[in-house]
Amino acid sequence: MNLPATDASSHFPGLARVAALLADPGRAAMLWALMDGSARPAGELTMIAGLSPSAASGHLARLTEGGLLALDVRGRHRYYRVATPEVAATIEALMNVAHAANATSAQRPEPRSVRTVPLEMRHARTCYDHMAGEVAVQVFERLVGSGLLLRDGDTLEATPEGAARLATWGVDVAALRARRRRFACTCLDWSERRPHLGGALGAALLDSWTLSGWIERTNRPRVLRITPKGQGEFDALAGV
Missing domain, CATH: 1.10.10.10 (Winged helix-like DNA-binding domain superfamily/Winged helix DNA-binding domain)
Known part of the structure; x- marks a missing residue:
């Protein structure tokens, strides 16, 4: 070794x-x-x-x-x-470690910034170049639960049905796989304590949904707004 x-x-x-x-x-x-x-x-x-x-x-x-x-x-x-995306993933992972350490510490109070995550940021935000927060976690669970994505540990792959569905959102799965960046992976959400979708696919979906008017960036750093159109589309994922 x-x-x-x-x-x-x-x-x-x-x-x-x-x-x-x-x-x-x-x-x-x-x-x-x-x-x-x-x-x-x-x-x-x-x-x-x-x-x-x-x-x-x-x-x-x-x-x-x-x-x-x-x-x-x-x-x-x-x-x-x-x-790089890898540096961003490391920072996000360390936030999870800090959150867990503060939550279990009996020697010191949990920082106010961790105790009181703004509701807007907890609902939907950016995690570097992909979406995080409550909505992102729910969307990830629906994509996996419906069989559009297959999960193997922290690695994800699109099924044929998933690739077809992603194409309707303007995402070219073959082109993403050809990139040097990891195609798709889980990213532990520090506010929800469950994974959301990262990697090249996560970034492509955020771009696609923003262009489609499902998501809007706000004047608050990292905070995203889910539009009524987007909320309807995300709710519909539950039935795919």
Whole structure:
């Protein structure tokens, strides 16, 4: 068995390096603000994190050099975004770990931000580039329960019937499978404690449903609005 390289002072130094990047509250706040899949300028992230410009600049540089953020340069403007879907999935997974740890801790009270998840965010929100929240969990369960998706652990595959149904939503299953990104997978929802749909398929469905007018983005970060048309379509999934 091949094991990751170690040295005399640290086991799995890559893991420790990433953990150190995530450990700072200011850096964590900036990363969490980018979990809606957006790219934001340094000034906006500075205000979100409540840091001085010089401190924020140093943190952004560390996150970029560490591979957690990517820098987009558009003319004279510089925008930061989460580097990859895998980084986003890791951040979401750590939120689940934090939620579970706080829920079972007898030594300290659960943070207010975890106790009082806004209802709008719990109902429907983005998880990087796919949909999360109560509606997303229900849709995922209906897709699996109706046999449109087959689940094997955390991996999902579309059945022939599922591929045909997805095509009616403008999703080309063959094209998604050809991408380097994982086709479809489960993503544990930190507010519902049940999985929703992630991967390339989850992102494609969010794009499709947004274009179809089922879902609208709001002026609140990550919060999605389910339109009356979308609610009707999602309710109809229960009968497929």
